[in-house]
Amino acid sequence: MKEKKNHPLLFIFSLTAILAVSIIVAISTGYGPWAGLTDTFRMFTHFLTGTPMTARDNILQSVFVNLRMPRVILEICVGINLSIAGVLLQALFRNPLAEPYSVGVSSGAALGAVIAVSIGFRESIVGIGLQGFFAFGGALAITFLVYVIARQNGVVLTTKLLLTGLAVAAVIQAVTTLMLLQFEFIRLRSVLAWTLGSFSNKGWSHVITIVPFTFIGLVLCSFLAKPLNILCLGEEKAKSLGLNVEKFKLSIFVISSLLTGTAVAVSGIIAFVGLVVPHIMRVILGPDHKYLIPASALGGALLVVYADLIVRILSKSQEIPIGVVTSVFGGIIFIQLLKNTQKGIS
Amino acid sequence: MNNPYDLKIHVEKAGYTHPIVKDCSLDIPQGKFCCIVGPNGSGKSTFLKSLLGLLPINEAQVKIGEKPFFDLPLKMRARQISFMLQKLEIDFPFSVEELVSLGRYPHSGLMTELTLSDKEIVTSCLELTGTAHLRERRINELSGGEYQRVLLSKTLVQKTPILLLDEPTAHMDLGHQVQTYELLKKLVVSENKTVLSVCHDLNLAAEYADLIVIITQGSIRLSGSPADTLTKESIEYLSESTCLVVDKNPFTQNPHIYIRPGRSS
Numbered sequence: 001m002k003e004k005k006n007h008p009l010l011f012i013f014s015l016t017a018i019l020a021v022s023i024i025v026a027i028s029t030g031y032g033p034w035a036g037l038t039d040t041f042r043m044f045t046h047f048l049t050g051t052p053m054t055a056r057d058n059i060l061q062s063v064f065v066n067l068r069m070p071r072v073i074l075e076i077c078v079g080i081n082l083s084i085a086g087v088l089l090q091a092l093f094r095n096p097l098a099e100p101y102s103v104g105v106s107s108g109a110a111l112g113a114v115i116a117v118s119i120g121f122r123e124s125i126v127g128i129g130l131q132g133f134f135a136f137g138g139a140l141a142i143t144f145l146v147y148v149i150a151r152q153n154g155v156v157l158t159t160k161l162l163l164t165g166l167a168v169a170a171v172i173q174a175v176t177t178l179m180l181l182q183f184e185f186i187r188l189r190s191v192l193a194w195t196l197g198s199f200s201n202k203g204w205s206h207v208i209t210i211v212p213f214t215f216i217g218l219v220l221c222s223f224l225a226k227p228l229n230i231l232c233l234g235e236e237k238a239k240s241l242g243l244n245v246e247k248f249k250l251s252i253f254v255i256s257s258l259l260t261g262t263a264v265a266v267s268g269i270i271a272f273v274g275l276v277v278p279h280i281m282r283v284i285l286g287p288d289h290k291y292l293i294p295a296s297a298l299g300g301a302l303l304v305v306y307a308d309l310i311v312r313i314l315s316k317s318q319e320i321p322i323g324v325v326t327s328v329f330g331g332i333i334f335i336q337l338l339k340n341t342q343k344g345i346s
Numbered sequence: 347m348n349n350p351y352d353l354k355i356h357v358e359k360a361g362y363t364h365p366i367v368k369d370c371s372l373d374i375p376q377g378k379f380c381c382i383v384g385p386n387g388s389g390k391s392t393f394l395k396s397l398l399g400l401l402p403i404n405e406a407q408v409k410i411g412e413k414p415f416f417d418l419p420l421k422m423r424a425r426q427i428s429f430m431l432q433k434l435e436i437d438f439p440f441s442v443e444e445l446v447s448l449g450r451y452p453h454s455g456l457m458t459e460l461t462l463s464d465k466e467i468v469t470s471c472l473e474l475t476g477t478a479h480l481r482e483r484r485i486n487e488l489s490g491g492e493y494q495r496v497l498l499s500k501t502l503v504q505k506t507p508i509l510l511l512d513e514p515t516a517h518m519d520l521g522h523q524v525q526t527y528e529l530l531k532k533l534v535v536s537e538n539k540t541v542l543s544v545c546h547d548l549n550l551a552a553e554y555a556d557l558i559v560i561i562t563q564g565s566i567r568l569s570g571s572p573a574d575t576l577t578k579e580s581i582e583y584l585s586e587s588t589c590l591v592v593d594k595n596p597f598t599q600n601p602h603i604y605i606r607p608g609r610s611s
Contacts, residue, residue, distance in 0.1 A: 243420065
């Protein structure tokens with residue numbers, strides 16, 4: 001009956017170590033046979049000792065600095081954002097099945113992207129492109145709309161929030177589909193690729209867009225662990241324990257929308273990370289947010305890094321969308337966990 | 347009666363979409379065990395929740411000592427009154443110890459860890475309810491009665507002078523029901539705490555309560571000592587049944603309700 005408890009700090013430390021190794025593996029992997037692990041170490045020793053570089057080294061350096069590094073950092077940030085947003089929303093809805101996309105964020109982002117493509121194709125503002133910028137705006141606008149509709153007499157009933165999210169998403173998706181029908185093939189393709197998520201053709205400008213949000217999100221979340229635990233007890237109980245429930249709900253709603261919105265803006269829609277990572281961590285560590293938040297952040301980063309690694313290894317002439325990989329990958333791990341734990345998840 | 351934690355309650359209106367409880371006034375001196383009884387759906391839980399301001403419609407004045415309770419910030423309120431909900435469904439598999447520790451929230455800072463004394467309080471409260479052996483178990487593995495005793499521990503670790511309990515003995519076997527009321531009585535007598543408990547077992551109420559409050563259709567019908575409130579007449583409107591008769595417990599001389607089957611009218 002008694003579960004053997006994993007030591008949470010040891011587990012989090014191991015995840016950190018695995019992530020560090022994975023980063024090295026990830027920046028040593030790319031299209032084609034070159035710029036592998038040995039080259040990564042070559043670059044590293046160059047950097048440390050300052051030995052003179054050959055012409056090939058210069059190209060290598062450019063590949064690492066301008067392509068591989070920003071890509072891996074982006075993957076990590078997106079993974080952290082999505083999984084932390086998932087933890088926050090699951091606590092908010094007191095439902096282990098909630099995720100960033102169940103409150104209408106993805107439908108809003110998709111609409112924003114489609115509008116961007118219809119008015120100006122592939123124009124770039126603030127570094128992340130018109131598509132990303134509009135997607136971010138769309139995500140926030142729809143989240144805000146959902147919140148306003150669900151609010152009644154200053155109180156937001158959580159079930160109403162969830163259902164409003166689903167209803168609004170249905171309407172927005174219909175509008176998006178109608179708009180897509182007006183597009184010619186090349187624009188359609190661009191939107192489709194975006195909705196399935198991708199890390200190709202991304203650079204430092206994208207990194208700069210997301211890193212501040214990831215960093216602030218992580219800092220804020222370290223203050224939220226305790227009240228999140230309290231919120232899991234239900235709103236009445238939480239209030240009777242001294243938590244300002246309405247204010248707290250609004251703040252985690254805003255934080256999770258910003259985290260998801262920025263992730264969507266830089267990488268498109270990547271499904272399943274926000275749902276599956278907090279779940280897995282809860283099975284392993286239990287529901288205490290003190291450990292759940294850092295473990296989910298690391299787990300999310302790992303899942304996205306490896307998913308994109310698989311994308312790069314498998315892709316030949318055409319890139320496989322990363323959303324497909326995260327779904328398959330995360331889904332299989334999740335099913336395995338469900339089979340192994342009889343009572344871990346209620 | 348001028349104790350620092352004397353309770354003065356006046357609930358004007360309370361409910362969710364429409365008022366369920368109307369116009370209830372009640373004074374409870376510090377150190378009294380008060381049982382709230384009444385038929386299903388009469389507004390007992392609503393009454394308790396309105397004292398904490400938890401409801402959408404919540405026009406109430408509550409004074410502790412002479413100080414208005416709702417003027418206090420939320421965390422200070424949670425140090426004065428603790429509340430055990432009737433049904434607390436938690437979808438996340440916390441361990442018993444984790445769950446009970448959450449009751450220390452009003453006494454802790456945002457970032458600080460549980461102190462040694464917090465942990466001692468948690469342990470002692472688990473021991474009081476006889477659940478110390480369950481501390482490592484996940485709450486979704488407990489039986490109904492065990493879970494209820496864990497929730498009581500969680501309410502006790504808040505260490506408040508006033509406790510509101512909504513059917514604290516639901517799902518418990520008879521032995522644990524009595525142990526729970528013995529424990530509450532001890533807190534009232536030896537620590538001068540005030541307990542307000544919603545209770546369906548009139549015999550438990552008769553034996554342990556100093557004050558019984560009968561609520562029907564959202565207002566207080568009668569309040570007073572068990573002998574004054576649990577009478578032949580009140581049992582009729584409380585139960586709407588003729589199968590119940592009031593007599594005395596031969597051991598304590600308190601009112602006792604007996605069942606006489608087959609007398610339904």
